[in-house]
Amino acid sequence: MRTEGGAVYAVGxxxxxKDLGKPGHVxxxxxxxxxxxxxxxxxxxxxxxxxxxxxxxxxxxxxxxxVRLKQRDLWPDYAGPERDTLVLEIYDHWxxxxxxxxxxx
Amino acid sequence: xxxxxxxxxxxxxxxxxxxHxxxxxxxAHPHPTREDDDLELTYGEAKFIALRAMLIEKGVVTADExxxxxxxxxxxxxxxxxxxxxxxxxxxxxxxxxxxxxKKAAIELGIQVTEAExxxxxxxxxxxxxxxxxxxxxxxxSLLGEPPAWYVSKAYRSRAVREPRKVLREFGLEFPAxxxxxxxxxxxxxxxxxxxxxxAGTEGMTEEExxxxxxxxxxxxxxxxxxxxx
Numbered sequence: 089m090r091t092e093g094g095a096v097y098a099v100g101x102x103x104x105x106k107d108l109g110k111p112g113h114v115x116x117x118x119x120x121x122x123x124x125x126x127x128x129x130x131x132x133x134x135x136x137x138x139x140x141x142x143x144x145x146x147x148x149x150x151x152x153x154x155v156r157l158k159q160r161d162l163w164p165d166y167a168g169p170e171r172d173t174l175v176l177e178i179y180d181h182w183x184x185x186x187x188x189x190x191x192x193x
Numbered sequence: 194x195x196x197x198x199x200x201x202x203x204x205x206x207x208x209x210x211x212x213h214x215x216x217x218x219x220x221a222h223p224h225p226t227r228e229d230d231d232l233e234l235t236y237g238e239a240k241f242i243a244l245r246a247m248l249i250e251k252g253v254v255t256a257d258e259x260x261x262x263x264x265x266x267x268x269x270x271x272x273x274x275x276x277x278x279x280x281x282x283x284x285x286x287x288x289x290x291x292x293x294x295x296k297k298a299a300i301e302l303g304i305q306v307t308e309a310e311x312x313x314x315x316x317x318x319x320x321x322x323x324x325x326x327x328x329x330x331x332x333x334x335s336l337l338g339e340p341p342a343w344y345v346s347k348a349y350r351s352r353a354v355r356e357p358r359k360v361l362r363e364f365g366l367e368f369p370a371x372x373x374x375x376x377x378x379x380x381x382x383x384x385x386x387x388x389x390x391x392x393a394g395t396e397g398m399t400e401e402e403x404x405x406x407x408x409x410x411x412x413x414x415x416x417x418x419x420x421x422x423x
Contacts, residue, residue, distance in 0.1 A: 089309060090382075115381040117327050119354065131310075134382050152382060159357075159376075168358045169370040177381035 090132040094151045101127045102186040103155060105178055113141030116182045120174075124186045125157035128175050136179065151180040265305050270338035271409035273304045274386050277313070277336065278412070279403035282391040288315075295386060299336055306335045308384045314377060315388045316414070321368050322387050323361065323414035325353035326379040333384035337412050344413065354378060364415045387414045 097103060107121035108114070115137050133149035159172040166172070234242070248254045277299060281288035291298035295311035311333050314322045326332065330345040343349050352360050357376050358368070368374060377385050389411045395403060410416035 115328065117378065117380055119327070131383065137381065154383075156375075163355060167356065168374060171370075171373040172357070172375070173373060174354055174376040174378060176378035177383060179381070 090134055091149045092132055094133045094149070095130045095153075096151060096180055097127045097130075097153060097183065097185070099127050099129060102188060103127060103153075103178075103183045104186040105155065106182050106184055108182060110138065112138060114138055116178060117176070119162065120155075120157065120176060120178075123157055123162055125155045125161070128154040128156035130154075131177065153178055153180070153183065155183070265307065266334070268305065269335050271336075271407075271412055272404070273299070273302075273338075274333070274336040274409075274412040275404040275407035276302055276304075276400075277386075278388055278407045278418075279400045281313075281388055282395075282403055283400055288388070291388065295333075295336075304335060308333055308335055310383045311336065312383045312385050313388050314385055316390045318372075318390070320373045320375050321361075321366075321414065322375050322377060323353060323357055324377050324379060324385045324387060325350055327351070327354055328378075328380050331379040331384055333386050336386055337409060341409065361415070364410065366415070366417065386412050389414075389418050392418050 102124060103126065104124045105116065105120050105122065108116075131152040131154060134152050135145065135147060136150050139145075139147050154175050155178045156173050156175045158170070159166040159168060159174060160170060162174060245254075245256075245259055249256055249259075277291060277295075280302065281291050281298075287298065287301075290301070291313045292315055295313040296306050296308065298313070299306045299311060314324075316322055325344075327350050330340055330350075332340040332344065334340075349360065354376055357374050361368070361374065379385050389407065391403070392406065395406065406418040406420065408416055408418070408421065411418050
């Protein structure tokens, strides 16, 4: 169940998705690790599925964001238009603040 | 987990009879009957039956609770999501509530929602949305029923994020370059449904008529609403 509050990043903030190399029931797919996007929205706080999956329930709730990435940043050879994007849910501990882009688009 | 099998499996499974010729007929004429499909338990069915028996024996659940939950599962289906879409097309206030909290909006229409969170995503003239779950097969089953085979296939799960326009073309959808294709990977705690654009020429249609235009695939972004064939 979701709890409110707890947002660290604001909508539009640039973030980089880390590669924590963590085994087990992690919800950060390989294809977005070490990629940079922006905060699309804040979802709220949830129990960490990386703990819950192993029966460790009732622990602290952690912030969950929807992060939006440009397809061309995900796949350098992406064949579609520059405007195409992908959004997915990333937990706070997989995120770090990213520098502004070198060239504004 | 899917439990879309017939759950009436509590009979004794002695398999020493011949499954295919035990009709009690001395002659062999062609029967238009359907082959029984419950003669052999699958691994999943056997596991479900064993687990249910243990949970009932230990008093964790009752047989009636399990039955009720299976009934809820069977009431689910894309007609539920379609009802929400039709209501949203007719009622801007409902649409706003639905985009704010998809679960509450479903409950408002009397739908039993078993998911913790449902997010409705709106297609616009500028953005077409497509849903995928790359890590498994997350799907808002209360509102859409069981996912189609293609949705849980590895091909769709890997290609929808890698070459979404090519995948959409295979579904018969082509968008110009000035429309953003936005893929939503259902990778964590939310379950997604798409609110499609209302088709032109549907002014004056009733809520029921509108709902009939919204197929299952529209609700994940793999199709656009329109008259069903046939």
